[in-house]
Amino acid sequence: MKTALICVSFGTSVPSARKSIELVENALRKELPQADFFRVFTSSIIRRKLAAQREVIWSMQEALQVLTGGEYDRILVQPTHFLYGYEYENIRDCVQEAKKQFPAITLGVPLLSNTADVQQLAEILNRAFPQKQNGAVVFMGHGSEHFANVVYLALQAAFHMIGRKDMFVGTVEGWPEVEDVLKQIQQGGYANVQLAPLMLVAGDHALNDMAGEEEDSWKSVLAMQGLSVECFLQGMGMNPEIQQMYCRHLNELL
DSSP states (O other): OOEEEEEEEOOOSOGGGHHHHHHHHHHHHHHSTTSEEEEEEOOHHHHHHHHHTTOOOBOHHHHHHHHTTTTOSEEEEEEOOSSSSHHHHHHHHHHHHHTTTOSOEEEOOOSSOSHHHHHHHHHHHHHHSOOOTTEEEEEEEOOOSSGGGHHHHHHHHHHHHTTOTTEEEEESSSSSOHHHHHHHHHHHTOOEEEEEEOSSSOOHIIIIIITOSSTTSHHHHHHTTTOEEEEOOOOGGGOHHHHHHHHHHHHHHO
């Protein structure tokens, strides 16, 4: 039986951020060394930017068109996306369409697919960001208008339930926003804040929306309120325990 493993990421055009994706991909490869590995980026904008630099990365449709041509007996699709959001639904639709010609194709779940995943991520980040006196940790997620956005609130609740009431979660394009997080920081009386991306990569959102020098960046918004702000510019994909969460989801497909 010949197996193909497709790792599907949103992608990044920031070269230094690419390492986070590659480390997750490498962990998945080690988990299934007998499979042929393929990379997919779902962002058409990022694929175009990379194509201009003479690097071709498949879209989901392109990958399935090639790989369901008869060479493979089984295709496993493992996304690196965090939520069951719109991006994940697009991947699922592509896989469902491919099943009409190729039944032996299976789609894995996103990083946070159930309550246990949320609890596990909370424990991992609890270890990665030790509590500091008079300090808060703020995670910046991407956010979505999709109902799956409630996972961010569930993660903050999981932090607080394990005693980390100094940990907060906000989003760039969803709710809670940075202003909502700021109110909680002020209510808690914290003076120091560590900002970290709750994203696979520390790409454009982390470098600009979170840590940028513009007055509307999260760092600037918090600093203007008299808070001392430190930025942690490392994607979640760099954390070996989070890499293993993706590997666990891949093993569930097997």
